[in-house]
Amino acid sequence: xxxxxxxxxxxxxxxxxxxxxxxxxxxxxxxxxxxxxxxxxxxxxxxxxxxxxxxxxxxxxxxxxxxxxxxxxxxxxxxxxxxxxxxxxxxxxxxxxxxxxxxxxxxxxxxx
Amino acid sequence: xxxxxxxxxxxxxxxxxxxxxxxxxxxxxxxxxxxxxxxxxxxxxxxxxxxxxxxxxxxxxxxxxxxxxxxxxxxxxxxxxxxxxxxxxxxxxxxxxxxxxxxxxxxxxxxxxxx
Numbered sequence: 001x002x003x004x005x006x007x008x009x010x011x012x013x014x015x016x017x018x019x020x021x022x023x024x025x026x027x028x029x030x031x032x033x034x035x036x037x038x039x040x041x042x043x044x045x046x047x048x049x050x051x052x053x054x055x056x057x058x059x060x061x062x063x064x065x066x067x068x069x070x071x072x073x074x075x076x077x078x079x080x081x082x083x084x085x086x087x088x089x090x091x092x093x094x095x096x097x098x099x100x101x102x103x104x105x106x107x108x109x110x111x112x
Numbered sequence: 113x114x115x116x117x118x119x120x121x122x123x124x125x126x127x128x129x130x131x132x133x134x135x136x137x138x139x140x141x142x143x144x145x146x147x148x149x150x151x152x153x154x155x156x157x158x159x160x161x162x163x164x165x166x167x168x169x170x171x172x173x174x175x176x177x178x179x180x181x182x183x184x185x186x187x188x189x190x191x192x193x194x195x196x197x198x199x200x201x202x203x204x205x206x207x208x209x210x211x212x213x214x215x216x217x218x219x220x221x222x223x224x225x226x227x
Contacts, residue, residue: 004154036218041220042220043115043116043203043218043219043220043221044155044203044205044218045218046215046216046217049215089154089155091154099157099160099168100157100216102154102155102156103154104152104153104154105152105153105154
C-alpha cells in the first residue's frame with residue numbers, strides 16, 4: 001500500500017541555518033505530494049504541493065521537488081527563522097481514492 | 113473566509129464514558145474528513161463524507177465510534193464507550209474538490225484525554 005517515510009525529529013537548528021527534511025514515498029500510480037505544517041496550538045496547514053514529476057512546490061521560502069526517480073519530496077529552506085518552529089508532515093494523495101496518507105511528522109526547533 | 117471550526121478544544125473523560133465532537137466545515141465545502149492523530153504520529157483518516165453520504169469509513173472502529181453529517185454541513189463524531197487508547201487529537205478537515213486534489217483545510221482539533 002501507499003506510505004510516506006520522513007526523517008525523525010526533533011531537528012534543532014540555529015536561526016539562518018539551512019534546512020532539509022527528508023521524505024520518501026511508496027505509491028502505486030502517480031500521487032500528488034504535499035508538505036503540511038502544524039504550528040503550536042493550531043491545525044494543519046498546507047505548506048506546498050506538487051502534482052507531477054519534476055514539479056517544484058514553494059511557499060514562504062520553503063521548496064520541495066517531486067523526484068519520481070528517487071521517490072522523494074525533500075523539504076528545504078535556505079535560511080530558517082524562529083517562527084518556522086513547528087511540526088512538518090510529508091503526505092501523498094492517491095488520486096484514485098482521494099485519501100491523504102501522512103508521514104509521522106518531524107518536529108523542528110529553531111534557536112535564536 | 114471563516115476556517116473549519118471545531119469544539120470543544122479540549123476534553124478529559126474517564127474510560128467507558130461517552131464523548132462527542134462537533135465540526136463546522138468551510139462554507140461550500142462538500143467533502144468533510146475526520147482524522148485521529150495520536151501523539152508522535154501523523155493523522156489517520158477515520159471517515160470521509162461527500163455531502164451527507166459516507167465515502168470511506170474503513171478505518172473507523174464501528175463498535176465504538178460513530179459519525180454523522182446531517183444536511184451535508186456540520187458533522188459530529190462520537191465515541192461510546194471510550195478506551196484509554198482513544199486519547200488523541202481529533203481533527204476535522206474539509207475540501208471543495210474531491211478526486212485526490214488534496215487541498216484539505218484543517219480545524220484546530222479537539223484534544224481528548226481518556227483517564
